[in-house]
Amino acid sequence: MNTPVYIAGLGVISAIGNNVQEHLNAFKNEAAGMGDITHFESVHRGVLPVAEVKMTNHELAEKAGMLLDASRTTLLSLLAAREALTDAEIPNLSSLRTGFVSANTVGGMDRSEDFFTRFLKDNSKGKLRNVYDHECGSITEAVANELGITDFMTTLSTACSSSANAVFYGARLIRNGLLDVVIAGGADALTKFTLNGFNTLMILDKEFCKPFDQNREGLNLGEGAGYVVLVSDRVAKTLNKQAYCRLSGYNNSNDAYHQTASSPDGTGSYMAMRGALNKAGLQPEDIDYINVHGTGTPNNDSAEGTAIRRLFDPHYPAMSSTKSFTGHTLGASGGIEAVFSALAVKHGIIYPNLRFETQMEELPVAPETHFREGQQTDHVMSNSFGFGGNCTSLIFSKI
Amino acid sequence: MMKAYIRSAASISAQNTFGGQDFLTDVVAYQTTRLGTIEPDYKTYIDPKLIRRMSHVIKMGVAAAMECLKQAGVDQPDAIITGTAFGIMEDTVTFLTRIIEMQEEMLPPTAFIQSTHNTVAAQIALMLKCHNYNNTFVHKGVSFESALLDALMLLNEGEASNVLVGGIDEMIDTSFTVLTRLGLYKRWPVSNLALYQEKSKGTIGGEGAAFFVLSDTLSAGNLAELSGLRSFYNPDTTLDVSDTITAFLKEHNLAVADIDLLITGKNGDINNDAPYDQLKVELFSQTTCANYKHLCGEYPTSSSFALWLAANIIHRQTVPAVLLEQVADVKSLKKVLIYNRYQNKYHSLMLVSAC
Numbered sequence: 243m244n245t246p247v248y249i250a251g252l253g254v255i256s257a258i259g260n261n262v263q264e265h266l267n268a269f270k271n272e273a274a275g276m277g278d279i280t281h282f283e284s285v286h287r288g289v290l291p292v293a294e295v296k297m298t299n300h301e302l303a304e305k306a307g308m309l310l311d312a313s314r315t316t317l318l319s320l321l322a323a324r325e326a327l328t329d330a331e332i333p334n335l336s337s338l339r340t341g342f343v344s345a346n347t348v349g350g351m352d353r354s355e356d357f358f359t360r361f362l363k364d365n366s367k368g369k370l371r372n373v374y375d376h377e378c379g380s381i382t383e384a385v386a387n388e389l390g391i392t393d394f395m396t397t398l399s400t401a402c403s404s405s406a407n408a409v410f411y412g413a414r415l416i417r418n419g420l421l422d423v424v425i426a427g428g429a430d431a432l433t434k435f436t437l438n439g440f441n442t443l444m445i446l447d448k449e450f451c452k453p454f455d456q457n458r459e460g461l462n463l464g465e466g467a468g469y470v471v472l473v474s475d476r477v478a479k480t481l482n483k484q485a486y487c488r489l490s491g492y493n494n495s496n497d498a499y500h501q502t503a504s505s506p507d508g509t510g511s512y513m514a515m516r517g518a519l520n521k522a523g524l525q526p527e528d529i530d531y532i533n534v535h536g537t538g539t540p541n542n543d544s545a546e547g548t549a550i551r552r553l554f555d556p557h558y559p560a561m562s563s564t565k566s567f568t569g570h571t572l573g574a575s576g577g578i579e580a581v582f583s584a585l586a587v588k589h590g591i592i593y594p595n596l597r598f599e600t601q602m603e604e605l606p607v608a609p610e611t612h613f614r615e616g617q618q619t620d621h622v623m624s625n626s627f628g629f630g631g632n633c634t635s636l637i638f639s640k641i
Numbered sequence: 642m643m644k645a646y647i648r649s650a651a652s653i654s655a656q657n658t659f660g661g662q663d664f665l666t667d668v669v670a671y672q673t674t675r676l677g678t679i680e681p682d683y684k685t686y687i688d689p690k691l692i693r694r695m696s697h698v699i700k701m702g703v704a705a706a707m708e709c710l711k712q713a714g715v716d717q718p719d720a721i722i723t724g725t726a727f728g729i730m731e732d733t734v735t736f737l738t739r740i741i742e743m744q745e746e747m748l749p750p751t752a753f754i755q756s757t758h759n760t761v762a763a764q765i766a767l768m769l770k771c772h773n774y775n776n777t778f779v780h781k782g783v784s785f786e787s788a789l790l791d792a793l794m795l796l797n798e799g800e801a802s803n804v805l806v807g808g809i810d811e812m813i814d815t816s817f818t819v820l821t822r823l824g825l826y827k828r829w830p831v832s833n834l835a836l837y838q839e840k841s842k843g844t845i846g847g848e849g850a851a852f853f854v855l856s857d858t859l860s861a862g863n864l865a866e867l868s869g870l871r872s873f874y875n876p877d878t879t880l881d882v883s884d885t886i887t888a889f890l891k892e893h894n895l896a897v898a899d900i901d902l903l904i905t906g907k908n909g910d911i912n913n914d915a916p917y918d919q920l921k922v923e924l925f926s927q928t929t930c931a932n933y934k935h936l937c938g939e940y941p942t943s944s945s946f947a948l949w950l951a952a953n954i955i956h957r958q959t960v961p962a963v964l965l966e967q968v969a970d971v972k973s974l975k976k977v978l979i980y981n982r983y984q985n986k987y988h989s990l991m992l993v994s995a996c
């Protein structure tokens with residue numbers, strides 16, 4: 243049951259790049275992806291910065307080899323999942339039991355918004371093709387069809403922790419002996435629905451976000467997709483190149499405090515990190531780097547910072563929020579940051595936390611502010627917390 | 642082979658199924674294209690202050706979960722897992738409508754806050770102050786089966802002893818209108834109790850919430866055992882599953898003759914029902930057959946209602962006549978097989994046994 247599960251392939255698309263290599267370049271150049279809204283009409287254009295993938299739907303569809311009427315979420319998902327699967331180069335894949343476990347928060351909402359505008363005026367109007375893929379599961383199904391995966395597929399949705407849960411659900415499918423290979427992660431395109439939703443909560447920063455900074459004012463929404471290819475011990479032995487790392491620990495705990503807010507002492511975050519360490523058989527001082535959830539909202543960063551202090555003091559690992567580059571990609575963030583964490587383990591990378599100025603009062607240490615390579619990164623933790631108190635931590639370890 | 646004991650089961654449906662009622666002795670007949678649920682007294686389960694803010698699917702999910710825990714005598718489950726294809730549709734549509742009508746200005750946040758698919762699982766955790774594992778699956782016609790598989794794995798891993806798992810979906814006016822335009826439902830009201838005699842296209846819409854406490858230990862009050870689960874996707878809508886079912890039974894050391902009752906997901910749509918009828922000719926010609934969607938309507942997590950039925954059938958050792966495809970006298974009920982084939986693409990098999 244506790245056999246090792248390896249990460250053999252990575253794929254990612256976000257505001258800072260369309261593949262893994264472009265992301266590494268952006269991190270080295272410390273180039274954030276935020277800017278103005280360009281892909282849809284909104285009264286918030288010019289007011290709220292967002293981190294959009296720098297391709298139109300048309301360009302994405304062409305690159306993905308799909309019809310233009312697919313949801314943007316489907317297109318992002320397919321591109322990243324395909325990159326991950328190609329990267330893994332798994333020998334004799336067709337002879338293995340392969341699954342696709344994907345996450346998203348609003349399914350094909352980008353298309354539903356188009357449908358709904360017409361539908362609201364007249365219930366007999368609105369193109370049905372635009373609402374056909376409204377369900378979250380439709381996105382997964384469309385991508386699995388393109389990837390040719392039929393053995394197993396499912397979709398998770400636990401708000402902003404969705405794809406972190408997808409990653410470890412994938413690992414458990416392997417550990418329980420049900421599958422040999424799982425492509426796991428998630429995708430979310432920016433939509434008016436989520437942009438306006440977060441805006442009503444008054445947690446969107448009108449400037450570029452400043453995670454883990456005392457003077458942070460909120461998050462920037464982003465979009466993208468990130469997937470890892472998880473393989474069993476047996477499959478790992480057949481790989482042509484060494485896997486990136488192991489997924490050594492994971493935990494899902496609930497804050498059980500409020501539908502959207504985190505508890506002041508970060509109970510759920512603490513339990514998730516503690517549980518992941520226990521699962522991995524590690525101590526807090528074994529962790530070399532934390533890719534924090536770090537949305538940049540006063541509430542999240544305070545709760546997460548407090549939980550980190552409770553768990554790690556006085557042995558603080560390096561930490562940073564890559565959301566200072568990608569924005570908060572919601573259901574995609576756990577998958578995207580799993581990719582970053584696997585790269586951190588493989589290449590000894592510590593990512594910078596952009597725009598950091600003033601240390602938070604909850605935490606006696608500052609996040610990393612510059613890109614570093616060749617560091618010791620034997621164990622990397624990735625945090626993903628969401629609405630509904632859903633808190634998930636993953637640990638990636640050197641092979 | 643992963644399995645679990647079904648310690649308790651609670652269902653809110655279009656029938657009198659909730660809260661210690663007799664087992665389908667008071668069947669409700671409808672003349673309709675869409676079945677809603679019979680509403681329990683939510684105040685018994687939820688703080689009235691909270692009820693006012695909750696949309697229907699949240700109330701029905703939370704109430705079914707609380708009743709289920711009460712029946713099991715479990716205060717804090719080791720995990721809370723839900724399956725829902727549509728999620729919190731009412732709040733989603735409310736917020737979407739306001740964005741358009743109010744042109745993105747001055748929107749109230751409540752509908753958005755509650756619109757995430759994990760809201761029911763989250764609200765249960767919040768009410769119980771339960772910090773344990775919490776997950777939500779949203780994969781179309783196998784959302785509930787995905788949740789069940791997660792529960793079975795947690796028990797198998799030794800990570801949990803009692804898991805609360807449920808299937809929930811609501812049918813609101815907007816989704817019913819859109820799905821009708823997509824051709825899912827009949828165009829005129831039909832008698833739900835004569836659904837399978839219609840022989841026309843389309844089914845009747847439905848909704849519901851069914852929760853279960855699955856346990857790794859056998860105890861006196863257990864209703865039944867969930868002995869096997871298999872779900873899969875196949876885009877070939879004409880797929881013949883006879884071999885798959887035979888293999889599934891063989892994995893559990895069973896033959897077709899060992900199945901005392903087959904519950905299938907017929908829904909009154911001729912295209913949907915044809916493969917079930919063919920299967921019955923090919924494989925289950927000697928088996929007593931039952932249907933359930935005439936009682937709860939068609940929805941993506943309706944198989945959770947079927948599991949509620951199967952658990953009760955085994956526990957009470959009786960098959961209510963309203964379920965049976967043909968009059969039959971079923972003596973001993975040890976093995977019940979549920980086969981659902983959602984929109985001819987998502988297949989699920991659940992094997993339920995006497996403890």
